[in-house]
Amino acid sequence: MIIQPKIRSNICITSHPLGCAREVERQIEYVKSKGSFSGPKRVLVVGASTGYGLASRIVCAFGSGAATLGISYEKEGSAKGPGTAGWYNTLAFDHFAHQAGLVSHSINADAFSNDTKAQAAQWIKENLGQIDLMVYSLASPVRTDPNTGVLYRSALKPRGADFTAKSVDPFTGVFSENTIPASSPEEEEATVKVMGGEDWELWVQALREHGLLAEGFLTVAYSYIGPEVTQAIYRNGTIGKAKEHLEATAHGLTEKLADVKGRALVSVNKALVTRASAVIPVVSLYVSVLYKIMKQRGNHETCIEQMDRLFRTRLYSGGPIPTDEHGLVRMDDWEMDPSIQAEIKKVWDKIGPETVNEYADLEGFRKEFLQMHGFDVPGVDYNAEVDPERLGL
Numbered sequence: 001m002i003i004q005p006k007i008r009s010n011i012c013i014t015s016h017p018l019g020c021a022r023e024v025e026r027q028i029e030y031v032k033s034k035g036s037f038s039g040p041k042r043v044l045v046v047g048a049s050t051g052y053g054l055a056s057r058i059v060c061a062f063g064s065g066a067a068t069l070g071i072s073y074e075k076e077g078s079a080k081g082p083g084t085a086g087w088y089n090t091l092a093f094d095h096f097a098h099q100a101g102l103v104s105h106s107i108n109a110d111a112f113s114n115d116t117k118a119q120a121a122q123w124i125k126e127n128l129g130q131i132d133l134m135v136y137s138l139a140s141p142v143r144t145d146p147n148t149g150v151l152y153r154s155a156l157k158p159r160g161a162d163f164t165a166k167s168v169d170p171f172t173g174v175f176s177e178n179t180i181p182a183s184s185p186e187e188e189e190a191t192v193k194v195m196g197g198e199d200w201e202l203w204v205q206a207l208r209e210h211g212l213l214a215e216g217f218l219t220v221a222y223s224y225i226g227p228e229v230t231q232a233i234y235r236n237g238t239i240g241k242a243k244e245h246l247e248a249t250a251h252g253l254t255e256k257l258a259d260v261k262g263r264a265l266v267s268v269n270k271a272l273v274t275r276a277s278a279v280i281p282v283v284s285l286y287v288s289v290l291y292k293i294m295k296q297r298g299n300h301e302t303c304i305e306q307m308d309r310l311f312r313t314r315l316y317s318g319g320p321i322p323t324d325e326h327g328l329v330r331m332d333d334w335e336m337d338p339s340i341q342a343e344i345k346k347v348w349d350k351i352g353p354e355t356v357n358e359y360a361d362l363e364g365f366r367k368e369f370l371q372m373h374g375f376d377v378p379g380v381d382y383n384a385e386v387d388p389e390r391l392g393l
């Protein structure tokens with residue numbers, strides 16, 4: 001079949017197998033171009049198929065020669081239609097890792113379930129013995145509590161009061177003011193259940209019970225703080241409450257890991273184009289303005305550059321891991337640089353329907369969004385027939 005991008009309500013419902021594979025290859029080449037570093041050798045990545053988790057897996061494997069186990073939950077490509085980008089990314093990662101002689105295994109299953117944890121533990125026991133690092137990079141709209149069977153649905157909403165802010169539709173360029181209604185207490189609680197630290201802790205517990213944590217074990221999860229202009233919807237919103245829970249979980253986990261001299265950390269990463277940022281209007285405007293300014297300054301990073309810097313200069317630099325006063329690793333240091341934020345504030349006051357294209361990198365947003373789904377990738381012929389069950393490499 002011929003696979004072209006199909007975008008409905010800012011969600012791309014198709015993905016291109018070869019385009020995804022080429023994007024994974026590009027990320028691998030980036031890491032290889034930086035040379036090798038002395039990092040973890042046995043790694044579990046939960047949420048390994050896209051975004052920050054995939055980039056973390058690539059850095060560990062192709063930068064540090066690590067054997068990796070990746071967990072993700074993606075739709076398989078079939079004769080009926082294409083799979084999700086994460087499905088093709090995982091096939092591509094396994095392909096390139098095996099080609100390079102690296103141990104790589106991927107499980108496509110619900111990470112929140114007890115069964116998936118047991119399956120991962122069994123594979124680690126049989127193939128790696130123990131692990132040195134677990135990256136926890138899940139982003140999910142829903143979670144079924146494995147012990148009660150209750151399904152929780154997360155919400156991206158402000159808490160306490162409705163929030164009205166400048167917004168843009170990154171695909172049409174239409175500028176507007178959007179109001180997002182305040183969350184209910186139930187939505188707040190559900191978001192913490194889905195995106196907080198409970199499942200992260202359950203993963204560590206499951207691995208620990210099987211004696212799979214090596215001495216000096218490290219686990220890292222990802223968070224976001226962001227600027228004043230998105231505070232009401234992000235950090236002070238339902239998702240911010242979940243991130244607070246995740247960060248508090250890290251402190252508790254480090255105490256529980258004392259016997260293996262282990263540590264749990266949260267890294268605060270930079271805002272990026274993602275499936276989520278394309279559907280939250282205020283966030284897509286902020287990301288587009290941020291991209292424009294950081295590209296002008298020459299310090300714009302995508303997932304792979306950001307994760308490469310995290311592993312080489314923070315987590316495995318050979319020295320103590322630098323953290324802020326709250327114990328957080330700050331990879332958002334360039335985004336939150338006061339001079340960048342001052343410029344964003346200035347732009348934010350001026351930006352409107354006539355100036356949005358001048359001040360916001362909407363073109364860059366769209367391009368990165370398409371590339372996340374394997375489209376607009378140089379060298380790929382999108383008019384050629386492809387088999388959705390294969391990468392076509």
Ligand SMILES: NC(=O)c1ccc[n+]([C@@H]2O[C@H](COP(=O)([O-])OP(=O)(O)OC[C@H]3O[C@@H](n4cnc5c(N)ncnc54)[C@H](O)[C@@H]3O)[C@@H](O)[C@H]2O)c1
Pocket residue numbers: 046047048049050051052053071072073074086109110111112137138139140141222223224268269270271272273274275
């Ligand atoms: N994207 C950003 O701008 C940004 C910035 C800072 C921090 N973060 C954080 O980084 C983390 C990862 O975000 P991302 O943007 O890379 O997300 P993403 O959507 O690209 O990746 C999410 C991963 O989770 C997996 N997943 C989702 N539900 C699952 C389930 N039930 N079982 C197994 N796997 C499942 C997906 O398959 C995928 O591999 C999140 O905690 C997010 O809050 C993101």
